[in-house]
Amino acid sequence: MISVDEALSHLFSLVAPLEAESAPLQDACGRVLAETVTARRDQPPFSASAMDGYAVQSSDAVPGARLSVIGEAAAGHGFAGGLSQGQAVRIFTGAPVPDGADRVVIQEDVAREGNTITLGDQLDEGPHIRRKGTDFSVGDAMKAPRRLTPSDVALLAAMNIPRVMVARKPVVALISTGDELVMPGEDPGPDQIIASNTFGLKAMLEEMGATARLLPIARDNTASLETAFDLAEGADLVVTIGGASVGDHDMVGDVAASLGMERSFYKVRMRPGKPLMAGRMGQAAMVGLPGNPVSAMVCGHVFLAPMIRLMLGLGEAPAPRRSARLAQDIDKGGPREHYMRATVADGTILAEDRQDSSLLSVLARANALMIRPPDDAPRAKGETIEYIPI
Amino acid sequence: MISVDEALSHLFSLVAPLEAESAPLQDACGRVLAETVTARRDQPPFSASAMDGYAVQSSDAVPGARLSVIGEAAAGHGFAGGLSQGQAVRIFTGAPVPDGADRVVIQEDVAREGNTITLGDQLDEGPHIRRKGTDFSVGDAMKAPRRLTPSDVALLAAMNIPRVMVARKPVVALISTGDELVMPGEDPGPDQIIASNTFGLKAMLEEMGATARLLPIARDNTASLETAFDLAEGADLVVTIGGASVGDHDMVGDVAASLGMERSFYKVRMRPGKPLMAGRMGQAAMVGLPGNPVSAMVCGHVFLAPMIRLMLGLGEAPAPRRSARLAQDIDKGGPREHYMRATVADGTILAEDRQDSSLLSVLARANALMIRPPDDAPRAKGETIEYIPI
Numbered sequence: 001m002i003s004v005d006e007a008l009s010h011l012f013s014l015v016a017p018l019e020a021e022s023a024p025l026q027d028a029c030g031r032v033l034a035e036t037v038t039a040r041r042d043q044p045p046f047s048a049s050a051m052d053g054y055a056v057q058s059s060d061a062v063p064g065a066r067l068s069v070i071g072e073a074a075a076g077h078g079f080a081g082g083l084s085q086g087q088a089v090r091i092f093t094g095a096p097v098p099d100g101a102d103r104v105v106i107q108e109d110v111a112r113e114g115n116t117i118t119l120g121d122q123l124d125e126g127p128h129i130r131r132k133g134t135d136f137s138v139g140d141a142m143k144a145p146r147r148l149t150p151s152d153v154a155l156l157a158a159m160n161i162p163r164v165m166v167a168r169k170p171v172v173a174l175i176s177t178g179d180e181l182v183m184p185g186e187d188p189g190p191d192q193i194i195a196s197n198t199f200g201l202k203a204m205l206e207e208m209g210a211t212a213r214l215l216p217i218a219r220d221n222t223a224s225l226e227t228a229f230d231l232a233e234g235a236d237l238v239v240t241i242g243g244a245s246v247g248d249h250d251m252v253g254d255v256a257a258s259l260g261m262e263r264s265f266y267k268v269r270m271r272p273g274k275p276l277m278a279g280r281m282g283q284a285a286m287v288g289l290p291g292n293p294v295s296a297m298v299c300g301h302v303f304l305a306p307m308i309r310l311m312l313g314l315g316e317a318p319a320p321r322r323s324a325r326l327a328q329d330i331d332k333g334g335p336r337e338h339y340m341r342a343t344v345a346d347g348t349i350l351a352e353d354r355q356d357s358s359l360l361s362v363l364a365r366a367n368a369l370m371i372r373p374p375d376d377a378p379r380a381k382g383e384t385i386e387y388i389p390i
Numbered sequence: 391m392i393s394v395d396e397a398l399s400h401l402f403s404l405v406a407p408l409e410a411e412s413a414p415l416q417d418a419c420g421r422v423l424a425e426t427v428t429a430r431r432d433q434p435p436f437s438a439s440a441m442d443g444y445a446v447q448s449s450d451a452v453p454g455a456r457l458s459v460i461g462e463a464a465a466g467h468g469f470a471g472g473l474s475q476g477q478a479v480r481i482f483t484g485a486p487v488p489d490g491a492d493r494v495v496i497q498e499d500v501a502r503e504g505n506t507i508t509l510g511d512q513l514d515e516g517p518h519i520r521r522k523g524t525d526f527s528v529g530d531a532m533k534a535p536r537r538l539t540p541s542d543v544a545l546l547a548a549m550n551i552p553r554v555m556v557a558r559k560p561v562v563a564l565i566s567t568g569d570e571l572v573m574p575g576e577d578p579g580p581d582q583i584i585a586s587n588t589f590g591l592k593a594m595l596e597e598m599g600a601t602a603r604l605l606p607i608a609r610d611n612t613a614s615l616e617t618a619f620d621l622a623e624g625a626d627l628v629v630t631i632g633g634a635s636v637g638d639h640d641m642v643g644d645v646a647a648s649l650g651m652e653r654s655f656y657k658v659r660m661r662p663g664k665p666l667m668a669g670r671m672g673q674a675a676m677v678g679l680p681g682n683p684v685s686a687m688v689c690g691h692v693f694l695a696p697m698i699r700l701m702l703g704l705g706e707a708p709a710p711r712r713s714a715r716l717a718q719d720i721d722k723g724g725p726r727e728h729y730m731r732a733t734v735a736d737g738t739i740l741a742e743d744r745q746d747s748s749l750l751s752v753l754a755r756a757n758a759l760m761i762r763p764p765d766d767a768p769r770a771k772g773e774t775i776e777y778i779p780i
Contacts, residue, residue, distance in 0.1 A: 025574055026604060029593030044748070045583060076569030076610070078581040094570055094681065096581050136751045150597065150690075151780065154590025154683060155754040158583070162575030179466030180484055184415055185552030191468040191486050193435060193548070200544025203419030207540065214416060220466070291484065293544060300540075323737075347713075347737075358434070361526045364545040390541065 001269040003374075004302060004337050008318055010264060011278055011303055014285035017313040018236065020165040029153050030209060031166035032312040033144040039159040043135040046096040049073070051128040054088040054110055054117055055101035061123055069115045073098055088117055097129055104128035145313040147209075170210045170311040172304075173232035173284075174198040177218045177225065177243040177252055178291065196360060197241040197289075197296040204300050208308045210237075218252075225255040229281070236311060238284050239304065240277075242291030252288055253277050261286055269374055271338045272357030273299045292357040298339050301369060301388055321371065321386040324349035326379055333376030341366035342387060349387055366390065391659040393764075394692060394727050398708055400654060401668055401693055404675035407703040408626065410555040419543050420599060421556035422702040423534040429549040433525040436486040439463070441518040444478040444500055444507055445491035451513055459505045463488055478507055487519050494518035535703040537599075560600045560701040562694075563622035563674075564588040567608045567615065567633040567642055568681065586750060587631040587679075587686040594690050598698045600627075608642075615645040619671070626701060628674050629694065630667075632681030642678055643667050651676055659764055661728045662747030663689045682747040688729050691759060691778055711761065711776040714739035716769055723766030731756035732777060739777055756780065 002010075020034035049055065060067055067088040073079040075094035083089055083100035091097070091104060104127060109120040135158070142156065145167070156164060181195040182188045195217055202212040213235065218228035220243070232238045243252030257263045261281040268276050273295035277288030287303065289296045305319050327350040341362050342351045351370050352362050368387040379385065392400075410424035439445065450457055457478040463469040465484035473479055473490035481487070481494060494517060499510040525548070532546065535557070546554060571585040572578045585607055592602040603625065608618035610633070622628040633642030647653045651671040658666050663685035667678030677693065679686045695709050717740040731752050732741045741760055742752050758777040769775065 025589055026592060029597065041578070041584075043583070043750070045578070046581070050746075050748070074569070074610075076571070076579075076581055094568070094583075130746070130748050134746070135749050140751070142754070148593075149754070149780070150590050150593035151687060151750070151754045151756070153593040154586045154687060155750040157574045157586035157589040158683065158750050160574055160576075160578070160584045162573075178484070179464070181466070183552075184547045184550055186550075188431070188435070188550070189466075191436070191466050193433070193484075194431075194550045196544045196547035199415055199547040200540050202416060203538075203540035203543040207419065220464075293548065297541060297544060356440075356520070356524070358440070358520050359525050360433070360541070360545040360548050361530070364532070364539070364541040366541070390539070 001267040004268060004270050005318065007266050007268045007276060008303065008306060010266065011287065011307050012310055012316045014278060014280055015237065015307050015311050018168045018170060018311050021168045022163050023166045024163050025153060025156055025161065028148050028156070028164050028166060029150055031148055032209065032314060033142065033146045033148055033164060034167045034313055035165040036144045037142045037156060037159065037161050037164060039136050039138055039140045041160055042133040042137050043158050044130050044132055046078075047132050048130045049091045049093055049095050049097055049104045049128060050130050051104055051106045052092050053104045053106040053128065055083065055091040055097050056088045056103050056105055057083065057085055057101060058103040058127065060085060061103045061105055061119065061126065063119060063121045063123060065119045067117050067119070069112070069117055102127060102129065145315070147314070167312045170236045170308055171213065171234065172205050172210050172237045172239060173213045173215055173235035174201055175215045175218050175228045175232065175238065175240045177220065177228075177240055179220045181217045183217065196293050197291070200293070200297050201239065201241070201300050201304070204297070205304065205308065208305055209312055210308050220251060222251065222255055225252060226259065229256065229259055232284070235284050237307065238281060238286045240286070240288045241296050243288065256281060256286060256288070269336045270302070271334065271336045273302070274336070276303070293360045294341070294357040294363050297363060298369060301390055302339065319388045321388055323384045323386050324368075326381050326383050326385055329381050330379050332378045333372040333374070335374055337374050338372040339369040339388070340372065342368045342370035344368045344387060344389070349385060391657040394658060394660050395708065397656050397658045397666060398693065398696060400656065401677065401697050402700055402706045404668060404670055405627065405697050405701050408558045408560060408701050411558045412553050413556045414553050415543060415546055415551065418538050418546070418554050418556060419540055421538055422599065422704060423532065423536045423538055423554060424557045424703055425555040426534045427532045427546060427549065427551050427554060429526045429528055429530045431550055432523040432527050433548050434520050434522055436468075437522050438520045439481045439483055439485050439487055439494045439518060440520050441494055441496045442482050443494045443496040443518065445473065445481045445487050446478045446493050446495055447473065447475055447491060448493040448517065450475060451493045451495055451509065451516065453509060453511045453513060455509045457507050457509070459502070459507060492517060492519065535705070537704070557702045560626045560698055561603065561624065562595050562600050562627045562629060563603045563605055563625035564591055565605045565608050565618045565622065565628065565630045567610065567630055569610045571607045573607065586683050587681070590683070590687050591629065591631070591690050591694070594687070595694065595698065598695055599702055600698050610641060612641065612645055615642060616649065619646065619649055622674065625674050627697065628671060628676045630676070630678045631686050633678065646671060646676060646678075659726045660692070661724065661726045663692070664726070666693070683750045684731070684747040684753050687753060688759060691780055692729065709778045711778055713774045713776050714758075716771050716773050716775055719771050720769050722768045723762040723764070725764055727764050728762040729759040729778070730762065732758045732760035734758045734777060734779070739775060
C-alpha cells in the first residue's frame with residue numbers, strides 16, 4: 001500500500017496545466033488567471049477630490065478666509081483653468097482637482113453667498129484629495145496564477161482590462177459502472193440502487209472550476225464499458241466509479257487496458273477509499289474511484305480536486321487544510337490515514353459517530369473531513385487537528 | 391444616522407422570499423432547496439454485502455468450517471434461493487445478502503476448491519453486511535430551506551429524486567451612474583475613470599446565487615437615468631452605484647422618486663459606505679449604493695448578500711461572521727462600525743495599513759472584512775475579533 005501523498009504524486013504525473021483562453025471580464029470570476037495582467041492606467045488617473053466641497057490652495061484654508069469661486073469641477077467634467085491664491089473651485093467627489101489647488105474644504109465648513117465663500121471657524125485637517133496613482137499605477141501587476149475573486153474583477157475593471165487570459169476549464173467525463181445502478185427517476189429492480197456518485201462528483205468538480213460530463217451508466221460487460229469510454233472522447237480526465245476493487249465482476253481495469261491504458265493500480269493507505277486505479281488513456285488521464293458513495297466523494301476531495309487545480313495552473317499541492325480544536329477525546333487511530341466525516345462549528349470539530357463508507361446521509365450533514373494520520377496517537381479534547389472543508 | 395442592523399431591517403422589509411421552481415438534480419448544486427424532500431426508498435434497499443467474499447450463516451463462521459457453495463450473488467444480480475446451514479453463496483460488494491445468511495466471510499479468509507470452501511484459522515468479527523435502511527429509510531427528509539452541496543446532491547440522487555424545487559434565482563439589475571465613467575476596454579477621456587463596481591458586484595451576486603444584469607452606464611441627466619431604470623424592468627432588485635450621496639450632481643434619488651419610488655435615504659453609522667438609498671419601485675426593490683469602489687463592494691457584502699439570502703428563502707440574518715485572533719494591537723475605534731480590509735491566515739487576522747475607500751488594490755489582496763463595532767475599545771494582539779470572509 002502507498003501513502004496518500006505518494007498516490008497524489010502518481011496522479012499529478014498524469015495531468016498537466018491546460019492552455020489559456022480569453023474570457024470577458026464579466027465571466028472571469030472563479031476562473032484562474034493564466035497570464036499576468038498589468039494596469040493600463042493610473043488609478044486615480046488624476047488627483048481627485050475625496051469629498052464634496054471647494055478646492056483651494058492650502059495656504060488659503062484658514063478659519064474665516066473669504067475666497068472667490070471661479071468655477072466648478074464635477075466628476076467627468078474637470079475645471080479647465082488653474083486656481084490662484086484667494087480663489088476657490090466648487091468641486092464634487094471624484095472630480096479632478098484643478099491645477100494650483102492642493103486642498104479641498106468640505107462643504108459643511110463653507111458658507112456661500114453668490115460667488116464668494118467664507119470658511120468656517122474650525123476646519124479639519126484635509127486635504128481630502130486622492131493623489132494620482134494612489135491605488136495603482138500603469139504597469140502594476142496582478143500576477144498569474146490566481147483564482148479570480150469578485151474584488152479582483154473590480155480591480156481588473158478599474159485597470160481597464162476588458163478580457164483576461166484564463167486557464168481552460170478541464171473537461172471531466174464521469175462514468176458510473178455496475179449492473180446494479182439505475183439513474184435517478186428510474187424504477188429500480190429489487191437488486192438495484194440509484195447512481196449517486198456521478199451526480200455528487202459532477203457538482204463537486206464544477207464547484208472546483210471544471211466542466212463535468214455525466215455519461216450513461218456502464219454495465220458490467222465489455223461492450224458497455226467500451227461504449228462508455230468511447231463517449232468520454234475529448235475529455236481531459238476520465239473518471240470511473242466502481243469496478244476498481246478486486247472482485248471477479250470488476251472489469252473496468254481490463255477494458256481500460258484493452259483500450260490502451262497504461263494501468264496502475266494502487267492500494268492507498270487511507271479510509272475510506274482504499275483502491276484506486278489510474279493511468280493515461282490516449283489524450284486523457286484516467287482515474288478509477290471506488291464505488292462506495294462516500295469513498296468516491298472523499299476521493300473526489302482528496303485526489304480529483306488537486307488534479308483539477310494542477311490542470312488549472314495552480315500547482316501541485318494536496319487539498320487545502322484548516323485546523324480546529326477537537327470537541328471530544330478520541331482513541332488512537334488505525335494504520336490507514338482516516339478522512340472522518342465531521343462537523344466544524346466555531347473552531348471546534350466533532351467527528352460523526354457512524355463512519356461507514358456507505359452512509360451518504362452522514363456525509364451530507366458533515367462539513368469537514370477530519371484527518372487522522374496513519375497510526376495516530378490518542379488525542380485529547382481541545383487539541384487541534386487538521387481537516388479538509390467540504 | 392442609523393446602525394447597520396437598523397439599515398438591514400429596512401432593507402429586509404423591501405424584499406420577500408421568491409417563488410420555487412423545479413430544477414433537474416444535475417443543476418441543483420448551490421441552489422436553495424425550497425421544498426422539503428423525502429426519500430422514495432430505503433438505502434440500502436436490501437441488506438447488502440460490504441465486502442467480496444462468501445455469505446454464510448453466522449453459526450457456520452468458525453475456523454476450519456467446510457461449506458458447500460450453492461450459487462453467486464453479484465451487485466445487481468442477487469441469488470434467487472435461500473441458504474441453509476452448511477451452505478455458502480459467493481458474494482460481491484453491493485450484492486443482496488441471500489435469505490438465510492447473516493454473515494459475510496471475506497474472500498481473504500477462504501480457500502476454495504471446486505464448490506467447497508474451507509474457512510481460515512482466524513476470522514474477523516464480521517458481519518460485513520449493510521442492513522437495509524442503514525443510510526436512510528422511505529420518508530426520511532432533507533429539510534428546506536438548505537443551500538445544496540455536492541454531498542446533498544449525491545444523497546438526493548440516492549433517494550431517487552431526479553428533480554427538486556429550488557428558490558428562483560433573484561434577478562439583480564446593476565446600474566453604474568456618472569458622467570465620469572466608461573466601460574472597461576473603452577478609451578477614457580482625461581477626466582474619466584473605468585466603471586469597476588458593477589463588474590465586481592455582478593461577480594459577487596452570482597457567487598451568492600443571483601442572476602446579475604449589467605446595464606449600460608447611466609449619465610448624470612434625467613433622460614439617461616430614466617432609460618437605465620426602464621432597462622431594469624423585470625428585475626427583483628435594482629442596484630444603482632454612485633449618486634447616493636448629497637452633492638448637487640447626485641440625481642439618482644430624484645429620478646427614482648419621479649418614477650414612483652417611495653424613497654428612503656439613510657446615513658448608516660458605518661465605514662466605508664455611509665450613504666444608502668432604498669425603496670420600492672413598482673415590483674422591484676431598489677438600493678442605491680455609494681460610488682466609491684470599496685464602499686460599494688463592502689455594502690454588497692454587508693447589505694446585498696443578506697437581501698439575496700432572504701429572497702432565496704434563507705431567512706433574515708446579517709452576513710455570516712467568523713472570528714480570528716488579532717495579529718497586532720489596535721487603537722480604539724471611531725464612532726462608526728468599521729469594516730476594515732484585512733487578511734486572515736491560520737486563524738490570525740491582520741488589518742491592512744491603508745483603509746481609504748478608494749483602494750481596490752487593497753480590497754483585492756484582502757480576504758476578510760474585520761468588524762470593529764462603534765466606539766470599540768482598544769484591543770490587544772491575540773484577542774479574538776469578528777470578520778466577514780470575502
